Amino acid sequence: MKKTIRSKIANYLFRREFSTHNRIQKSVGFNDARSIGILYDSTNERNYDIIKKYVKELREIYKKDVLALGYYDKKELPNDRFAKLGLDFFTRKSLNWHYKPIAPIVKNFMAKDFDILIDLHTNNSIIFRYVAASTKAKFKIGKYSRLAAPFYDFMISINESVTLPQFIEQINHYLNLIKHHEPAH
Numbered sequence: 001m002k003k004t005i006r007s008k009i010a011n012y013l014f015r016r017e018f019s020t021h022n023r024i025q026k027s028v029g030f031n032d033a034r035s036i037g038i039l040y041d042s043t044n045e046r047n048y049d050i051i052k053k054y055v056k057e058l059r060e061i062y063k064k065d066v067l068a069l070g071y072y073d074k075k076e077l078p079n080d081r082f083a084k085l086g087l088d089f090f091t092r093k094s095l096n097w098h099y100k101p102i103a104p105i106v107k108n109f110m111a112k113d114f115d116i117l118i119d120l121h122t123n124n125s126i127i128f129r130y131v132a133a134s135t136k137a138k139f140k141i142g143k144y145s146r147l148a149a150p151f152y153d154f155m156i157s158i159n160e161s162v163t164l165p166q167f168i169e170q171i172n173h174y175l176n177l178i179k180h181h182e183p184a185h
Helices: 002-017 045-060 104-111 126-134 164-177
Strands: 035-041 065-072 087-091 116-119 139-143 154-156
Touching: 002 126, 035 045, 035 126, 045 065, 045 087, 045 164, 065 104, 065 126, 087 104, 104 126, 116 126, 116 164, 139 164, 154 164
Parallel strands: 035 065, 035 116, 065 087, 116 139, 139 154
Antiparallel strands: none
16 A cells, blocks of 8 residues: 555656647657667566667667666665676666656666667566656657657557567667658748
8 A cells, every 4th residue: 555655646746747748859869860769678687688689789780879777676786796887787776766767877877868768677666667768769669558649759559478589679670760850941
């Protein structure tokens, strides 16, 4: 019951904070993007390994500046998990009472002016909504959620059986389709 009340308060404060959320959206595909932010749940070791590989791919194949921010759903990171160049983490200790991320590492991520934010979390967590809504990214893409829809520019509806690699594949597909067109004069 205590957690339910906390969640209701968190959702109320989130809606209040972002009720007048305005930003300029710009469609950006892989061809035009220079910088990409990735947001994901790193609690599962397999997800962490998949994201490490994805970040490497984006850097080497697409020649992008990439920063990934993983949420680890415990108070402390395990000893084998530590921040590396372009792979940062935050934990439960990084959140205030109503699940708003307050750690400097998260604030730095949200302040970056990414061309694209790729949100790869697949649950409906307010923690990820806070980060995605707060980031200054020009183009935000993630899993469809009615609650998160106002804060994303492109959402993909996936079912529970879709794996993280399959979700990444779908996101890559759509980001490769987006082409920048100059307005006609």
